[in-house]
Amino acid sequence: MTASDNPHPETICLHAGFDHDPATGAVAPPIYQTTSYQFEDTEHARRLFALEEPGNIYTRIMNPTNDILEKRIAALEGGAAGLAVSSGQAASTLSIQNIARAGDNVVSSTDLYGGTWNLFNHTLPQQGIEVRFVDPADPEAFRRASDEKTRAWYAETLPNPKLQVFPISEVAAIGREMGIPLIVDNTAAPVLCKPLEHGAAVVVYSTTKYIGGHGTSIGGMIIDGGNFPWEQHPERIPLLNQPDPSYHGAVWTEAAKPLGPIAYALKARTTLLRDLGCAMSPFNAFLFIQGLETLPLRMRTHSENARQVADYLAEHPAVSRVIYPTHQEPKFRERADMHLRGGYGGLLGFELKDGAAAGRKFIEQLKLFYHVANIGDARSLAIHPATTTHSQLSEEEQLATGTSPGYVRLSIGLEHIDDIKADLAQALEAARG
Numbered sequence: 001m002t003a004s005d006n007p008h009p010e011t012i013c014l015h016a017g018f019d020h021d022p023a024t025g026a027v028a029p030p031i032y033q034t035t036s037y038q039f040e041d042t043e044h045a046r047r048l049f050a051l052e053e054p055g056n057i058y059t060r061i062m063n064p065t066n067d068i069l070e071k072r073i074a075a076l077e078g079g080a081a082g083l084a085v086s087s088g089q090a091a092s093t094l095s096i097q098n099i100a101r102a103g104d105n106v107v108s109s110t111d112l113y114g115g116t117w118n119l120f121n122h123t124l125p126q127q128g129i130e131v132r133f134v135d136p137a138d139p140e141a142f143r144r145a146s147d148e149k150t151r152a153w154y155a156e157t158l159p160n161p162k163l164q165v166f167p168i169s170e171v172a173a174i175g176r177e178m179g180i181p182l183i184v185d186n187t188a189a190p191v192l193c194k195p196l197e198h199g200a201a202v203v204v205y206s207t208t209k210y211i212g213g214h215g216t217s218i219g220g221m222i223i224d225g226g227n228f229p230w231e232q233h234p235e236r237i238p239l240l241n242q243p244d245p246s247y248h249g250a251v252w253t254e255a256a257k258p259l260g261p262i263a264y265a266l267k268a269r270t271t272l273l274r275d276l277g278c279a280m281s282p283f284n285a286f287l288f289i290q291g292l293e294t295l296p297l298r299m300r301t302h303s304e305n306a307r308q309v310a311d312y313l314a315e316h317p318a319v320s321r322v323i324y325p326t327h328q329e330p331k332f333r334e335r336a337d338m339h340l341r342g343g344y345g346g347l348l349g350f351e352l353k354d355g356a357a358a359g360r361k362f363i364e365q366l367k368l369f370y371h372v373a374n375i376g377d378a379r380s381l382a383i384h385p386a387t388t389t390h391s392q393l394s395e396e397e398q399l400a401t402g403t404s405p406g407y408v409r410l411s412i413g414l415e416h417i418d419d420i421k422a423d424l425a426q427a428l429e430a431a432r433g
Helices: 009-015 042-049 064-077 088-097 114-126 140-144 168-178 263-276 282-314 330-339 355-365 395-401 417-432
Strands: 081-085 105-109 130-134 150-156 182-185 202-206 220-224 319-323 347-352 381-383 407-411
Touching (some): 081 263, 088 114, 088 150, 088 220, 088 263, 105 114, 114 395, 130 140, 140 168, 168 182, 168 330, 220 263, 282 319, 347 355, 355 407, 355 417
Parallel strands (some): 105 130, 150 182
Antiparallel strands (some): 081 220, 381 407
8 A cells, every 4th residue: 555564543534445446447446336246257246255265246245345344444444344334323233143143142331322222222222132231330240241142242442422531451351351352433533543443343333424534425334353262162152153054054253264254244244235235325425436535634623623722612612521532530531531532523512501591592692603413424413412412211211321301412513613612612602692
């Protein structure tokens, strides 16, 4: 890729996975808007379907544009392989279904995005996969909640909306003692955190957010770290170590060996993506590649703007509490410093002294900020989670995830900091009126 053996994120995001199109010389990745691919002959087709060599078969399973995105994000994370899917929710779902089936269980942090909480608390149990929730303040809680049927642990690096960095290193170390992989959703902290370096086995993303960065496309990504010894835990991870009847009896830890340490990613692609069909559009993959090119630059500005907004709000007389790593208890700040490099992200929350009614009035008075159910845009965004993203949760469940009735979430964008503060100032003043 470059003369450096250890390129920096800025370089990876511009060069990994693609140099130029050999047919035309184009340096921008092409959009391969095709459903299927011509085989060289019948023997070539047989080898592809038998997994004897990599190659393209059908865009529901793989696509050259998606492949560039997969390689680029895998390189950014330091992983072995990536799998592009249709949304972040699809990435979270498949990451669990890939190693857990009916009768199994997963242990998850309580600090989750509302959509993931609903997936884990309702939909997966309807499919026979139990999800047990524990407070990540105590890493040992994951050990205590696990048994012989526990197939994975799940967490968010920078959980939305609680924004207390998850103890990846501590929990991952406990899991590896027990043969349990840690899956980490790194959506809110790309570039800033490398969960695989802290012991996570799998990383998932909603590429819709910071990776895309412009609010134009829905997508998700699963990264196989290639760093977990699946084959050493046949009883703990049977779906990767026992013959799979859906693919000619393939044992994925064996089938992947000619291709590298990608048993987890290979199974997800050739069974779940094949059967469930939640494929990413090649056009969306192209847009995410464009977003990646400026991701390191954007994350620095998001983080710096958010830090300044947090300091501003902490001094404002209308605000009772600011939720941001720089304004948290020392133990949570130390954890953030351990896992995040180059900033604390673009998300922050706060509560107004006058409660939920003032919060609603504040949002309605914003002029620069958009009121949308998203994060990670170049533009600044605001929302009231209790009545939107976390509204399907009970009041008790909302509080467990960090969502109080008066909580307002901001996704700080790339506008000039003075303009961001000016909009906040006028909306706060109106909310007090």
